[in-house]
Amino acid sequence: MTEWDIIWAARDDFLYGFANTLVIFALSALLAFVLGCVIVYLLEGPKSGPRTLLRWLINIMRTLPFLILAYLLYYGLPTLGVRLDAWTAGVGALIVYHGAYFAELLRGARVVLPGGTVEAARAYGFTTFTMFMRIILPQLLIRTRPLIGNQLVICLKDTAFLTIITVQELTAAANSVQSTYFIPLEAFVVVIALYWLISICLEVTIKQLGRFGKKRGFEHA
Amino acid sequence: MPDLPAVAIERLSKSFNGIEVLRDVDLTVNRGEVVSILGSSGSGKSTLLRCINWLEQPDRGAIRIGGQRIGVDDNGRRMPARELAALRAKTGMVFQSFNLWPHLTVLHNVTEAPIHVKGVAKKEAVRTARELLDKVGMAHKMEAYPYTLSGGQKQRVAIARALAMSPEVILFDEPTSALDPELVGEVLGVMKDLSAEGYTMVVVTHEMEFARAVSDQVVFLDKGIIIERAAPEQFFTAPETERVRKFLELKQ
Numbered sequence: 426m427t428e429w430d431i432i433w434a435a436r437d438d439f440l441y442g443f444a445n446t447l448v449i450f451a452l453s454a455l456l457a458f459v460l461g462c463v464i465v466y467l468l469e470g471p472k473s474g475p476r477t478l479l480r481w482l483i484n485i486m487r488t489l490p491f492l493i494l495a496y497l498l499y500y501g502l503p504t505l506g507v508r509l510d511a512w513t514a515g516v517g518a519l520i521v522y523h524g525a526y527f528a529e530l531l532r533g534a535r536v537v538l539p540g541g542t543v544e545a546a547r548a549y550g551f552t553t554f555t556m557f558m559r560i561i562l563p564q565l566l567i568r569t570r571p572l573i574g575n576q577l578v579i580c581l582k583d584t585a586f587l588t589i590i591t592v593q594e595l596t597a598a599a600n601s602v603q604s605t606y607f608i609p610l611e612a613f614v615v616v617i618a619l620y621w622l623i624s625i626c627l628e629v630t631i632k633q634l635g636r637f638g639k640k641r642g643f644e645h646a
Numbered sequence: 647m648p649d650l651p652a653v654a655i656e657r658l659s660k661s662f663n664g665i666e667v668l669r670d671v672d673l674t675v676n677r678g679e680v681v682s683i684l685g686s687s688g689s690g691k692s693t694l695l696r697c698i699n700w701l702e703q704p705d706r707g708a709i710r711i712g713g714q715r716i717g718v719d720d721n722g723r724r725m726p727a728r729e730l731a732a733l734r735a736k737t738g739m740v741f742q743s744f745n746l747w748p749h750l751t752v753l754h755n756v757t758e759a760p761i762h763v764k765g766v767a768k769k770e771a772v773r774t775a776r777e778l779l780d781k782v783g784m785a786h787k788m789e790a791y792p793y794t795l796s797g798g799q800k801q802r803v804a805i806a807r808a809l810a811m812s813p814e815v816i817l818f819d820e821p822t823s824a825l826d827p828e829l830v831g832e833v834l835g836v837m838k839d840l841s842a843e844g845y846t847m848v849v850v851t852h853e854m855e856f857a858r859a860v861s862d863q864v865v866f867l868d869k870g871i872i873i874e875r876a877a878p879e880q881f882f883t884a885p886e887t888e889r890v891r892k893f894l895e896l897k898q
Contacts, residue, residue: 548701564749
């Protein structure tokens with residue numbers, strides 16, 4: 426039996442891990458994205474105490490290593506009487522962490538959004554919420570498309586950290602196979618290929634979405 | 647309340663960083679009237695226009711749109727955001743730099759506010775938009791995105807967008823100043839048509855011929871003060887102040 430035969434024999438473990446990684450990634454990326462949009466909406470308007478606080482929270486999140494956050498939620502929170510299972514703690518950590526990043530990249534685009542279109546919306550009687558949903562957010566999304574793609578890939582890779590807090594995802598599956606049969610090279614090559622596969626699908630999708638912007642004159646390169 | 651003026655401005659004052667840009671400005675715009683606001687750059691004319699729909703908040707004074715006070719109530723309390731938005735929806739505004747929504751087609755630029763601000767049914771909004779785009783000669787570009795249009799075309803779409811709200815008054819903030827000279831005519835032509843149809847318009851402009859031909863009332867601002875107001879014939883042929891005479895000479 427070659428090393429590759431062993432990998433093949435353990436394919437169910439890999440597939441289980443792969444499926445779990447996909448679910449974790451899809452759920453946390455989606456909710457992190459929504460969280461980012463909500464935060465940018467909350468930041469809409471004149472400077473105020475709560476908004477300054479929110480900016481601080483984003484910055485704290487962004488300057489924290491992701492692994493520490495995962496540790497904190499999984500091992501730290503029980504001290505405060507909150508006990509989350511590994512999966513919930515891991516997904517929760519991904520959501521708040523990448524939510525902060527999504528918020529920051531959208532905020533960056535908001536800061537440089539030409540003011541005229543927003544002013545026109547205000548002059549036409551849009552309320553802040555409708556204006557955000559109909560006029561501001563669509564423009565931000567078109568303008569940040571490549572950055573969103575980038576953030577999604579980072580989010581995908583961060584799911585691998587969850588193995589350390591015992592979530593049974595793709596990296597955990599590879600780790601288990603390699604330590605049982607001692608075939609690290611093959612096990613990790615397979616895992617890399619699978620992460621690549623997801624990343625490539627993401628990239629292709631994000632690239633396709635560029636058509637929206639091109640059609641509307643947002644992109645020139 | 648058909649007798650109330652479309653816009654009534656009383657003793658309006660506004661400063662930016664301690665510099666007074668408007669001082670005790672009074673202005674009444676009656677329904678169906680076209681008022682042109684003239685003056686050199688920095689005289690406060692754009693600020694005056696932008697105060698009308700509260701894009702700028704004046705320091706003192708009162709503005710009423712169709713009799714309803716905008717921004718603050720008579721006790722000086724700030725208007726709730728929703729009420730302010732609802733009152734703004736009764737005004738239309740056309741900007742120097744067009745400010746069309748770039749992610750929406752021409753048609754959707756025109757239907758966006760009626761549907762999502764006024765709650766007009768989609769079908770009806772589209773029908774109205776078609777008529778209005780036809781009126782400004784842009785019906786053939788309905789499915790185009792703004793970036794494909796020339797400046798004059800953009801501004802005509804922006805005018806259709808303003809009309810779609812059936813506004814009590816349309817505010818024009820130097821609508822032709824960003825246009826190539828050969829495109830100015832098509833925009834002024836549309837504006838002339840509107841005035842003939844009885845729209846109430848307040849126009850900040852440097853187009854003297856237009857102001858002369860279309861206005862019911864011409865107002866001249868200098869350093870934040872209205873120093874002259876008159877019917878266009880009198881304003882352009884027999885100005886009362888030296889300042890206006892000089893200004894008109896330079897514009898010849």
